[in-house]
Amino acid sequence: MTSAESYYPNEPSAPKVITSEIPGPNSIAQIKQLGEHFDSRCAYFVVDYNKSNGNYIVDADSNVYLDLYAQIASIALGYNNPKLIELMTTSEMKNALVNRPASGNFPAVELDATLQKVLKVAPKGQDQVWSGLSGSDANELAIKAAFMYYAQKKRGGDAVPFTQEELTSVMDNQSPGAPSFSVLSFRKAFHGRLFASGSCTCSKPIHKLDLPAFDWPHAEYPAYAYPLDTPENITANKAEDERCLKIVEDLIVSWKSPVAALLIEPIQSEGGDNHASAYFLQGLRDITLKHDVVYIIDEVQTGLGATGKLWCHEYANIQPPVDLVTFSKKCQSAGYWFHDPLMVPNQPYRQFNTWCGDTARMLIFGAIGQEILNNDLVSQVARVGEYLFAKLEALQVQYPDSFKNLRGKGRGTFIAWDLPTGELREKLLKTLKANGCNVGGCAEKSVRLRPTLTFDEKHVDIFINALTKSVAQLNN
């Protein structure tokens, strides 16, 4: 597929903003109405999804935006995708929706075929899956798997029975049945907002305040100098990797409770699009192997193609493969990939719940995966990302202050940069909306681009025009 033949032949040809303010009057009225019984304070605008198409999102005031945020990086193919609409008429989808199976106890005859489809897009080295409902849920389920695996190993293998003391103490939430194991994550990480995932999250206080947390450690995530490829920055960044690897190993050997698992995003997305090098990610594999720590990669935001690989950590070719990889967002479903049969707990009903995922969302994941493979959308993302990055570099030359730490080169459309202040970042995002582009931020002063996988060169041109205009307005 080239930019000439569009994935969505009927999508709008350009954005169109009608209202003088965003959100417009209809959105404002509806946000207020919604607020009567639902927390609607975070709404950017109210969306008319029937009118939205491909890479364009249309709001309740008929404003048409090119969407580079895509439901917080969770729409893979664009709005009203014909293949997904088709899927709605299948008996598989009917059963998943209307007869929602408790898939652990009463799996559907079609479940295996559904999983086979999903497994076509598994990361290299992973061939099994456990299914959850959201990114937080996926990470918590993976953490559970990691703890049980770690404890079994420590106990002397999966055949060693629980002791009476374990069986008794666990009912009082006490050790040894409920052991004081910990998960090591990183500063600026985002892994979700429940209590274990929330203890791993370390991006902003607002996500965590007033909530009890597990006393788990955060290591430092490498902070690189950009651009990555100058000799001077190569040396500095290698030293940064070494410094951070040492912190990780020091924490593992010294932390007040045994570190059972390490959890990391290959690019810290909410935390500011901080990238980890292949060297760093492989270094973590070496350390985790040395200290018997379960290695979990969180691909909730980076996964399913947006970085120009199906899974971002595949750039690092980590050997041997990591133990668990979590997914959600663009997959629409959620869960974790794994390969070691011992990662399945030694007894049934240890990793279990009523629904064991949502087969409706698994079916959608399978269909999205098939579209990605059929249309080689991952290669398209790599190609479009290169085109987009070059345009941004050109803008950076013109407006260096508005494009600090431009990053994501060679990582598809998964691109970000910093503004000098959070206020200027907010102003830029607002101006971009007025100029017809829906774009998100991350961390305090970063702009992040999270378009769909069908975003192509013609969309890039439209976006770059709007961005050029917006940055010029910002600098006036």
Added chain:
Amino acid sequence: MTSAESYYPNEPSAPKVITSEIPGPNSIAQIKQLGEHFDSRCAYFVVDYNKSNGNYIVDADSNVYLDLYAQIASIALGYNNPKLIELMTTSEMKNALVNRPASGNFPAVELDATLQKVLKVAPKGQDQVWSGLSGSDANELAIKAAFMYYAQKKRGGDAVPFTQEELTSVMDNQSPGAPSFSVLSFRKAFHGRLFASGSCTCSKPIHKLDLPAFDWPHAEYPAYAYPLDTPENITANKAEDERCLKIVEDLIVSWKSPVAALLIEPIQSEGGDNHASAYFLQGLRDITLKHDVVYIIDEVQTGLGATGKLWCHEYANIQPPVDLVTFSKKCQSAGYWFHDPLMVPNQPYRQFNTWCGDTARMLIFGAIGQEILNNDLVSQVARVGEYLFAKLEALQVQYPDSFKNLRGKGRGTFIAWDLPTGELREKLLKTLKANGCNVGGCAEKSVRLRPTLTFDEKHVDIFINALTKSVAQLNN
């Protein structure tokens, strides 16, 4: 609707078991195949949902069972409900599935109408809702709301800003930003399997082993003598309520960390169908008010009609209404109901995540709720439950040892009893399957009935026949 006019005119007229063993050969082969990449060890049998209808579930070997387990108590109306199938053709469902909104940032124009439908079945005294994805998720979200509410109050109100010490310490998972608050739950409780919900769960060690837990207290849940209405048992059960209320209050004033919330099921379902009296549930309201503890009722399994009221705790007419009520299972959606505007945290993005629920599942919840109201299914459940309970009482006279502690009188079809041992319970469930009835257990030796809300008198008769035969076989 009476038993003469069936809700599902085309459902089978009787169960039919073909295979000599359950699971049959097709199920066994498919469970094995599924096990190649998914933990399938808990599968009872593999289901052909296309062939299932109403209250009958059909397996991969064409065995037809009357279903009194209903996907672990999560199917409200029966299989292949026409109204839910109809819903699949709407543009609302298309948008929810194909264009899954991040409803916090980009709510759909139709979201308010969807919520209005759902709110028609809100518990008395509750008029707002926050949406989640599963029972565990609902409870964890409610616990988060409770902690934030409690902290705001303790801080002096929702206008008091966070201190610098809070903002800093929380990033290290330390107090005061991440305070050592606790949730009081009960022995034998089941509230889910993530880390906060898991710390509240106290039904079986297998749910909790090898997982770190918060150091939170479990009070004693009253254990009543049955039948409830003999003068002697009335006196004994009142004393049991007083004993347990005292334990709750003692724990609240003496626990090592402040008890911010109390979480309780009106009937402990996984934990053995243990009922709490109206007196006990009101007593908890008095204690929680006295000590400023947030009162959360978990209606994940008891909710949406199965007890002969829309919400089981409405039997207790608790005044003033409890602070939060969680739901999932039969609602297909999940989340919590509330009424105090201060239960919405003082800043946006504190109770937030990418999807803020699943509007596809909310639409289904709304449609189920409408069906329940239109057909007065709650009254039907009450009526059918009375009919069923009387039949069980008659059987109890005949086989007292096989029907110990028969309970759930006046609680619709939400009925359970105990066998003398876990082994006998398993044998009874197995025999019931061979005789065409799919029934679940709970705790160590209880049988629990969890049919749909469309289960009527003719189903009762079929079930009682199968049960009579099975109990006779058990006692031979």
